[in-house]
Amino acid sequence: MKLRRCSWVIRLSARIGLKASAIVRYHNKENRPLNGSICVANHTTPMDIVPLMCNEHYSMVGQAHGGMIGFFLSMCIKTTRHILFDRSEMKHRSAVRKRLTEHTADKTNAPILIFPEGTCINNTSVMMFKKGTFEIETTIYPVAIKYNCLYSDPYWNSSKYSMTKYGLRLGTSWAFVCDVWYLPPMCKKEDEDAVQFANRVKSAIAARAGLMSLPWDGALKRQKVKDSLKKQQQEEYCRIIVGRELPVCSEGLLASQNEADDSSAWGPEEPAESPLAAAG
Known part of the structure; x- marks a missing residue:
């Protein structure tokens, strides 16, 4: 009962936040993810979660943070079942995969929202999807998100802007305008491995949003x-x-x-x- 009230409050907060200065167009809502499934989407900004939360409550999988983001994450974990991990510790990958499997096995749990690129990309491309998500034996619900940069540039370049500067920059933009497409659910074929399945889902998202599908790791923006x-x-x-x-x-x-x-x-x-x- 507590989780149900918390999910209602989170969806209401997301809708109020979007009403202020955002225009979101939803397409094919009949394909929204079901409980006990995994939802994957391309990643442009930390705000990606807001338009998605307006229609469905999600459990999140992501990197543990410090500072202001870490404060909000710690508050969310107290009210919702989220899975956080530390990228610097390789042993956490198997632990996260185990928790994902346990979460999806219970069909009363909220769908899990994952951004397989692992980092924000500049709204022109969809970069390589990490294969870990696609090793889980469950249905994948792809979501494509495309922003209209005429009114604002939602891309968060964390190497250039801190979270505070990015928030001020986004908050002083004209509007937050985007399209969200819920794609038909996809399952791994018998002759596919996790990498091939990830590439097939990535290509479907890129084609629907009109983005380029590229094989490169998005983390290259921070590396030589x-x-x-x-x-x-x-x-x-x-x-x-x-x-x-x-x-x-x-x-x-x-x-x-x-x-x-x-x-x-x-x-x-x-x-x-x-x-x-x-x-x-």
């Missing part, structure tokens, strides 16, 4: 690009330029300098174009 990723892009660019696949060595893009200097490696030599043809 790995040499292996640079080399992969260099190899791909080399194949485009050469027109065919060439063997690649660790010291450079081409297997040998001799092969690069060999004109036959670049295809048959074409006759020189006449000045008249060039002018035409």
